[in-house]
Amino acid sequence: MDVEMKFNELIEKGLHLVKDDPLHDLRVGVRCQLLLSSDRADAKTFGHQKRVRIAILSVQKVLPLWELEFSKDPMPYQAVELTERVISGGCATTIAEKEIGKMWTHCDNLSCRFEDKQNIIMVGYGAIQTVREALSERHFGCDQVNDNHSDSDIDPYDHDSSFCASVAYCGGPTWDSRSDPQKRLEFWTWWLRSLSEMCES
Numbered sequence: 001m002d003v004e005m006k007f008n009e010l011i012e013k014g015l016h017l018v019k020d021d022p023l024h025d026l027r028v029g030v031r032c033q034l035l036l037s038s039d040r041a042d043a044k045t046f047g048h049q050k051r052v053r054i055a056i057l058s059v060q061k062v063l064p065l066w067e068l069e070f071s072k073d074p075m076p077y078q079a080v081e082l083t084e085r086v087i088s089g090g091c092a093t094t095i096a097e098k099e100i101g102k103m104w105t106h107c108d109n110l111s112c113r114f115e116d117k118q119n120i121i122m123v124g125y126g127a128i129q130t131v132r133e134a135l136s137e138r139h140f141g142c143d144q145v146n147d148n149h150s151d152s153d154i155d156p157y158d159h160d161s162s163f164c165a166s167v168a169y170c171g172g173p174t175w176d177s178r179s180d181p182q183k184r185l186e187f188w189t190w191w192l193r194s195l196s197e198m199c200e201s
Helices: 003-020 028-040 048-070 077-087 092-115 115-135 159-172 181-200
Strands: none
Touching: 003 028, 003 181, 028 159, 048 077, 048 115, 048 159, 048 181, 077 092, 077 115, 092 115, 115 159, 159 181
């Protein structure tokens, strides 16, 4: 089957799954299929840079939530800027990895200080993961993942930018009863359509 046709079928599959799921979740296994299929397609249409772009776009969607709580903390913006430098070849891998460590510690410290703002702090973690995406030849966190796996089944360190952004947008992950399924439907529908449009451009 043509790779681009398979990708489009996966997008449609994702839209149906999100709509039909009781919590309107886009399971990590389906996201992995989509993002890994982009690695196998024509690099001019899909590929590594597209994965990084959808990661950045996901974080940018929820940056206003960060601004409401941490307006004087520029860390997510610095992470996205670092990601752009990595993609353009303007930052060595070793330097980027050191910065990831520093920023991760910063978010961990915020999590300890602000227990009631865990969902917002996920914006920061999501921004850090854009750097990891830029450094990774393949989308990370997808090893031994199938369609039935949810994000609760994988190592938290491997939660990608899109998942982190969805937690912030919805007020929590699927396993948090206080989170908003309708907002999750909005987010993942937006994400799928944005990825599709991005890969068509």
